[in-house]
Amino acid sequence: MESAWERDLQMLDYRYRSQRAPINLSEVIIPGLCAGCGARHIGLCEALSDEDLNFLASVSKPLAVQKGQTFVVEGDAARSFFNINHGVAKLYKDMPDGRRQITGFVGAGDFVGLAADSCYAFSAEAIQEVRMCRFDRSELRNVFGRFPAIEQRLFDFASHELVVAQEQMLLLGRKTAVERLASFLDGWHHRIVHTEDSNSGHGLPMTRADLADYLGLTIETVSRALSSLRKLGVISVAADHGVSVLQSTRLAEIAQAASSGSTKIQPMYGLRGSKTVATA
Amino acid sequence: MESAWERDLQMLDYRYRSQRAPINLSEVIIPGLCAGCGARHIGLCEALSDEDLNFLASVSKPLAVQKGQTFVVEGDAARSFFNINHGVAKLYKDMPDGRRQITGFVGAGDFVGLAADSCYAFSAEAIQEVRMCRFDRSELRNVFGRFPAIEQRLFDFASHELVVAQEQMLLLGRKTAVERLASFLDGWHHRIVHTEDSNSGHGLPMTRADLADYLGLTIETVSRALSSLRKLGVISVAADHGVSVLQSTRLAEIAQAASSGSTKIQPMYGLRGSKTVATA
DNA sequence: TGTTCGCATTGATTCATATCAACTTCGAAG
DNA sequence: CTTCGAAGTTGATATGAATCAATGCGAACA
Numbered sequence: 001m002e003s004a005w006e007r008d009l010q011m012l013d014y015r016y017r018s019q020r021a022p023i024n025l026s027e028v029i030i031p032g033l034c035a036g037c038g039a040r041h042i043g044l045c046e047a048l049s050d051e052d053l054n055f056l057a058s059v060s061k062p063l064a065v066q067k068g069q070t071f072v073v074e075g076d077a078a079r080s081f082f083n084i085n086h087g088v089a090k091l092y093k094d095m096p097d098g099r100r101q102i103t104g105f106v107g108a109g110d111f112v113g114l115a116a117d118s119c120y121a122f123s124a125e126a127i128q129e130v131r132m133c134r135f136d137r138s139e140l141r142n143v144f145g146r147f148p149a150i151e152q153r154l155f156d157f158a159s160h161e162l163v164v165a166q167e168q169m170l171l172l173g174r175k176t177a178v179e180r181l182a183s184f185l186d187g188w189h190h191r192i193v194h195t196e197d198s199n200s201g202h203g204l205p206m207t208r209a210d211l212a213d214y215l216g217l218t219i220e221t222v223s224r225a226l227s228s229l230r231k232l233g234v235i236s237v238a239a240d241h242g243v244s245v246l247q248s249t250r251l252a253e254i255a256q257a258a259s260s261g262s263t264k265i266q267p268m269y270g271l272r273g274s275k276t277v278a279t280a
Numbered sequence: 281m282e283s284a285w286e287r288d289l290q291m292l293d294y295r296y297r298s299q300r301a302p303i304n305l306s307e308v309i310i311p312g313l314c315a316g317c318g319a320r321h322i323g324l325c326e327a328l329s330d331e332d333l334n335f336l337a338s339v340s341k342p343l344a345v346q347k348g349q350t351f352v353v354e355g356d357a358a359r360s361f362f363n364i365n366h367g368v369a370k371l372y373k374d375m376p377d378g379r380r381q382i383t384g385f386v387g388a389g390d391f392v393g394l395a396a397d398s399c400y401a402f403s404a405e406a407i408q409e410v411r412m413c414r415f416d417r418s419e420l421r422n423v424f425g426r427f428p429a430i431e432q433r434l435f436d437f438a439s440h441e442l443v444v445a446q447e448q449m450l451l452l453g454r455k456t457a458v459e460r461l462a463s464f465l466d467g468w469h470h471r472i473v474h475t476e477d478s479n480s481g482h483g484l485p486m487t488r489a490d491l492a493d494y495l496g497l498t499i500e501t502v503s504r505a506l507s508s509l510r511k512l513g514v515i516s517v518a519a520d521h522g523v524s525v526l527q528s529t530r531l532a533e534i535a536q537a538a539s540s541g542s543t544k545i546q547p548m549y550g551l552r553g554s555k556t557v558a559t560a
Numbered sequence: 561t562g563t564t565c566g567c568a569t570t571g572a573t574t575c576a577t578a579t580c581a582a583c584t585t586c587g588a589a590g
Numbered sequence: 591c592t593t594c595g596a597a598g599t600t601g602a603t604a605t606g607a608a609t610c611a612a613t614g615c616g617a618a619c620a
Contacts (some may be wrong), residue, residue: 093450096538101450115442122446141432148425158438162395165445166402170373170381172452173496177577208598216453218578223599239585241598258376457607488568501607503569520616521568 039085043109047153056150059143060133065089065126072124078116080134084108087130088205091115091122092213102214104164105206107191111157113137128205172216175257180215181225183255185235189245203242229254319365323389327433336430339423340413345406352404358396360414364388367410368485371395371402372493382494384444385486387471391437393417408485452496455537460495461505463535465515469525483522509534 034053092102144151208219314333372382395401424431488499509515
């Protein structure tokens, strides 16, 4: 399924050698690459015709990074956008003393690079092998002018990113450890179901440390929260630490702190914050 | 300075009466309103010529809401965008049990309504009298096609919103109470200095409860953090609870947990999270 | 001019999560 | 097969911030 991408890379290599000229691999233009791309029918590219895609491919360059490799560094000049085709990466911010906050995980179909003024406001590291298309920021204005569909798509994506970001602020500012984990698992479950074939027992690609840095917790608390949800029968944790959702509805209820009658696991302690009286 | 806006409102009223027809005030088109707008040279409108502004005004409607009034409700169909001309509003999300997270404060020049898919992902309430221009979401596509400058402006604004959102995630997930407050005061100080004349001792428009809901704390902790910063000599708190920044550099250092030699107030306890080793 | 009430501050105590520590599992290297 | 280290789980203890509680203060108002 994704071997098409690899074939194209090999084709690139072939072109490079056959031309016998000092061409930078990353500078080679590859019309037609999109046709076999695994992300052809998701994300940004879904909105485009084959014809438009050819143009888009002409201003983008393929890029592959290995697991553990950092491909965006916070503070660097923001020259590129990235459109992920395969694999998962984490976006994060570090403090001088080592504290880290992961602001999101991105996968196939996701667009990376919006959160930047002149410099990137985040770093990005692959947690699996990641393949993507890189665009030049300066080129994007031209693309917008030529293809309103792309512009609209990107605008909608940015809007959705803001929705997700606000949801995460609520999580980090007001939810308990178990609620945070339930929220993440609920969201990831949906993402997986919508993206891949919904086979059960998908192992999470990120470590407990990544989860902790994403949820504003420690690895120990993440582990304990997983145990709590397991003991409630909402999830199961495999021997290889993979997580399966057993009761997705219950999981969502815990995530939203929405009690549904019988077994409520509402915070048995008082509410935090300014004790705003619920209107609903 | 802003009386021009009020004059225009009165003019509106005059037109309404003089026409003696059942015209909905909010539906009246007001060409030329922008000329005297206090936000003419900031935010979205800064990028436009007077001519373009006239067109923009023709597809927008003025709107004023009183302090305490909610003008966007989370979950409602997202039909409008708002461009704030005057006053401050808070954007927030509530949980069923009353917990609240304020995701941002918006003021003159800010654009409201990006964080929405088909429905608003947040609620908005004025914490001062707020005056703004309302745009129809459906109209905006037309505006984009006609004025690329607006489109670019809005795209940049969305990008910046994402930068701010990620910064807030770091704050909520990893910073201590004092660091959170210092971060907020540092940011607000800059915003005020850049927006209005930088007179000292500006009272914050939001209550301690708002601050708590913004910083993921309780009002008591906010109050204690303010006292801590006051005792350090970094800020002063007036009798009317207004806050003045005395040492902006020091404030920024505390906000970023960047120790600058002598007096460090680093967390005397160990670091939280996954103990990622600092690379810098 | 006293009452009330919203807002803020400060102290005492509790609690959810961090920290410290012990142990298990598993895969890679030797 | 043994060693080693990365990743994860679980228990005991510490602590930053939440909760509970008391007080102060200024504005609205009778």
